[in-house]
Amino acid sequence: MRMSRLFSQTLRDTPANTDTISHQLLLRAGFIRQLGSGIYSYLPLAKRSLNKIEHIMHQEMTGIGGQEVQMPVVQPADIWKETGRWYQIGTEMGRFTDKSGHDMVLAMTHEEAVADIVRREVRSYRQLPALIYHIQTKWRDDPRPRAGLIRVREFTMLDSYSLDADWAGLDTQYNAHSEAYNRIFRRCGLPTVSVKADTGMMGGRLSHEFMYLSLIGEDTIMLCRQCGYTANRQVATLRKPTADPVAALPLTKVATPGITTITDLCRFLNIQAAATAKAVFMMASCIENDAQVNKFIFAVVRGDMEVNETKLANAVKARDLRPATDSEIRSIGAVPGYGSPIGVHDAIVVVDEAITVSPNLVAGANAEGFHVLNVNYGRDFKANIIADIAMARDGDLCPECGASLESSRGVEVGNIFQLGTRYSEAMHCLYQDADGDDKPVIMGSYGIGLGRLLACIAEEHHDDMGLCMPLSVAPYHVHLIALKGDAKTEQLADQIYMKLQAGGIEVLYDDRGERPGVKFMDADLIGLPLRITVGERALARGGVELKHRRNKASEIVPIESIDDCVNAELGMLWKNLTSVEMRNL
Numbered sequence: 001m002r003m004s005r006l007f008s009q010t011l012r013d014t015p016a017n018t019d020t021i022s023h024q025l026l027l028r029a030g031f032i033r034q035l036g037s038g039i040y041s042y043l044p045l046a047k048r049s050l051n052k053i054e055h056i057m058h059q060e061m062t063g064i065g066g067q068e069v070q071m072p073v074v075q076p077a078d079i080w081k082e083t084g085r086w087y088q089i090g091t092e093m094g095r096f097t098d099k100s101g102h103d104m105v106l107a108m109t110h111e112e113a114v115a116d117i118v119r120r121e122v123r124s125y126r127q128l129p130a131l132i133y134h135i136q137t138k139w140r141d142d143p144r145p146r147a148g149l150i151r152v153r154e155f156t157m158l159d160s161y162s163l164d165a166d167w168a169g170l171d172t173q174y175n176a177h178s179e180a181y182n183r184i185f186r187r188c189g190l191p192t193v194s195v196k197a198d199t200g201m202m203g204g205r206l207s208h209e210f211m212y213l214s215l216i217g218e219d220t221i222m223l224c225r226q227c228g229y230t231a232n233r234q235v236a237t238l239r240k241p242t243a244d245p246v247a248a249l250p251l252t253k254v255a256t257p258g259i260t261t262i263t264d265l266c267r268f269l270n271i272q273a274a275a276t277a278k279a280v281f282m283m284a285s286c287i288e289n290d291a292q293v294n295k296f297i298f299a300v301v302r303g304d305m306e307v308n309e310t311k312l313a314n315a316v317k318a319r320d321l322r323p324a325t326d327s328e329i330r331s332i333g334a335v336p337g338y339g340s341p342i343g344v345h346d347a348i349v350v351v352d353e354a355i356t357v358s359p360n361l362v363a364g365a366n367a368e369g370f371h372v373l374n375v376n377y378g379r380d381f382k383a384n385i386i387a388d389i390a391m392a393r394d395g396d397l398c399p400e401c402g403a404s405l406e407s408s409r410g411v412e413v414g415n416i417f418q419l420g421t422r423y424s425e426a427m428h429c430l431y432q433d434a435d436g437d438d439k440p441v442i443m444g445s446y447g448i449g450l451g452r453l454l455a456c457i458a459e460e461h462h463d464d465m466g467l468c469m470p471l472s473v474a475p476y477h478v479h480l481i482a483l484k485g486d487a488k489t490e491q492l493a494d495q496i497y498m499k500l501q502a503g504g505i506e507v508l509y510d511d512r513g514e515r516p517g518v519k520f521m522d523a524d525l526i527g528l529p530l531r532i533t534v535g536e537r538a539l540a541r542g543g544v545e546l547k548h549r550r551n552k553a554s555e556i557v558p559i560e561s562i563d564d565c566v567n568a569e570l571g572m573l574w575k576n577l578t579s580v581e582m583r584n585l
Contacts, residue, residue: 001044001476003510003522006030008043010522020216022458023148025467029525031454038145038153040451045526048475050156050450054135056187056472057158057448060180064173066133066160071113073137077103079112083426087290088319094139106139111419111445114161115427118441125165125433128441131173133160135450147216149455150411156451162444165431170418170442174206177416177446181210184448185413189470189577190457192413195221195230198310204419204445211410212456221410222392226403234310237388238405239397240354241274249360249374257369260337262303265371269362276303277355277363277375279339281329284318284348296324296332296347298339300383301390302354302361308391315350315387338364340372341381351383352390413456414448467527468549471573476508478566479528481519483535493534496544496562503563505570524549529573530566532557 008030018024026032031046042050058068077095080086086093086105094106107113114132122128135158142153149155162173178194185192190212197209209232211221222236223229231237259268266273280299285292297316299307313321326336332347334340340363341349355361356377363375377383396405423429424440433439454473461468471477478500482493490511497509508528510519516535523531533545538556546565547554557565 001508003508004512006044006508008045010525018148020147020150020455020459021462022150022216022455025458025462025525026148026455029467029527032149038142038151040149040152040154042451045475046454049454049469049473052473053188053450053453054158056184057135060184060187061131061133061158061160064131064176064180065129066131069117069132069134071107071110071117071134071136073107073139075105075107075113077105079116079427080105081290083112083115083423084287084290085112087287087292090320092141092143094141107136108138108140109445109447110134110136110159111161111423111443112427114443114445115423115429118163118424118443119427119429122163122429122431122441125431125439128163128165128431129169129173130163131160132163133158135159147455149451150216151218152451155449158448158450160446162446164442164444165433165439167420167442170420170444174416174418174444177444178208181414181416181446181448185210185453187577188453188457188473190413190453190460193221193223193230193410195232195410196235197232197412197415198234198314199417204417204422206418208416209412210414210448212413212460213408213410214456214459215409216459217409217411219410219412221408222396222405223408224398224401224403224405227398227401229398229400229405231392233392233407234308236392236405237399238390238392239399239402240390241397242354243274243358246359248376248379251375251380252373253365253367253370254373255369256338256371259369259371265362266303269371271362273304274302274358275360275362277301277340277358277361278303278305278307279334279341279364280307281324281334281336281339282309282312282321283324283328284313284316285320285322286316286318292319296328297321298332298334298341298344298347298349299351299389300341300349300355301352302358305352305354305390306393307352307389311387311389311391312350315385315389316348333366335364335366335368338366338368338370340364340366340375341383342366342372342375343381348385349381349383350385350387350389351377353386353388354390356383356386411452411456411459413453415446417445419443419445462527463550465521466525469527469529470577471529471570472577474528475526476506476528477530477570478505478507479523479526479531480507480509481516481523481531481533481535482509482511483516483519483533484513485536489534489536489539492539492559496532496534496559499563500566503567505563505566530569532562532566 011028220233282297360374421440430438538545
């Protein structure tokens with residue numbers, strides 16, 4: 001491709017309202033342009049990179065037995081109503097009515113569409129296992145798009161769906177996807193770590209996310225460097241110290257005027273935070289019989305811990321949570337700042353499991369300016385739900401080995417879910433087993449976002465001058481620059497361009513009449529793996545200049561052997577890329 005004909009322009013200045021390197025560089029290098037909030041157009045350079053990513057995905061999915069399909073972006077709402085997600089998902093779902101008055105959905109994922117195909121096509125266990133996949137557009141009306149392609153509203157994803165007759169088959173396909181996805185990321189030059197995750201709106205019994213560890217990430221990952229335990233903080237567990245068993249002491253009400261925080265309470269009574277019970281008041285939005293109902297949730301954790309809202313929402317099966325207002329708190333018989341589960345009514349009491357084994361805690365007295373000493377679970381109050389609702393933090397003990405956990409920020413670039421029978425039972429996706437009995441198909445769902453993956457590659461592979469694209473996903477292999485000179489110089493550059501192309505080497509040829517400095521800056525900004533410069537100075541030294549994007553040094557290569565030298569350098573880059581390991585914890 002001649003740059004004089006390339007349908008994009010580089011930008012000298014950093015665009016406004018760009019707070020991540022990937023967003024800035026993909027805009028400046030002419031890869032993407034913004035159409036609206038969280039909506040981007042991919043220009044030719046980006047499209048070539050995305051096509052290469054898709055090619056890698058097709059190869060890896062075919063390698064584990066995947067068959068490609070194509071499912072619609074626009075879907076009838078009826079299938080979403082069958083699974084209940086029409087009622088469970090909030091305003092991020094794109095809903096509209098067609099001209100016939102039917103409710104419709106802009107697909108944010110395709111589980112329902114797959115289930116509809118399965119119930120029409122699968123009849124016998126002989127048709128299982130199966131694996132289908134597609135690469136398709138999605139829409140999620142995210143209220144806070146950010147960081148360019150990292151968090152958008154319209155995006156493209158690789159979706160694959162496994163179909164099995166038993167749970168062992170699901171485990172096999174789940175593990176195969178995990179390995180295939182790791183290979184995809186490795187071939188794209190992106191280090192990732194697999195972490196246990198919340199199943200969220202997808203449902204099912206198990207989920208893992210593939211995280212690119214970066215400060216720009218919105219997810220917090222808990223890591224143990226001793227044993228390798230990893231989990232998204234949303235589901236991360238911790239080893240909780242247990243108190244020595246002691247006799248339950250009598251309740252004692254004490255005056256604590258103006259003391260409304262755990263920190264002040266500990267200072268006032270000269271006790272440790274672990275000896276207190278912290279009350280957290282939330283209102284939960286839940287779906288019952290396809291209708292939304294609000295429930296008051298009274299959560300209790302030890303004072304040295306924090307409530308994990310994802311765990312709490314899962315425990316009470318809530319679609320979302322919000323803090324309760326003071327009037328809502330008083331309506332259940334509690335007092336803001338002095339709340340305790342003792343004597344409350346019309347509330348779902350959820351206590352962390354550590355509360356049940358922590359004797360003689362200090363809790364609110366549900367009276368202004370008073371707390372109660374020696375509160376004991378079972379004697380003084382009981383819970384509707386006992387669950388792990390504590391948030392893992394830096395320094396907490398690893399649940400596997402007891403070493404200290406530490407946190408890191410990360411960007412989710414892929415996920416895998418064991419859906420089980422969540423969708424097949426709701427939509428009657430049944431197969432007949434060897435005994436003639438009807439059984440629900442056991443499903444898995446697996447996804448990678450292409451645009452986000454490209455952005456993370458840009459975050460990982462850049463320097464102060466611009467992008468440094470890995471060979472496997474770079475728009476072109478070589479950036480050929482013709483410096484201004486006599487007609488012979490330009491003719492020689494044209495000949496090299498044609499020769500490399502004839503040898504199957506992808507070349508971006510800067511044939512523009514720009515100054516050398518402009519051409520070199522654009523080459524560094526676009527970040528192709530190799531650069532060849534044809535100019536009078538190099539010719540006087542016996543050839544053309546060959547330079548790796550990541551290296552400062554260059555070498556003079558004889559013109560007659562340019563194709564052999566380029567192929568040798570590309571071969572070395574391929575070898576280095578395939579040897580890249582995932583990030584070592």
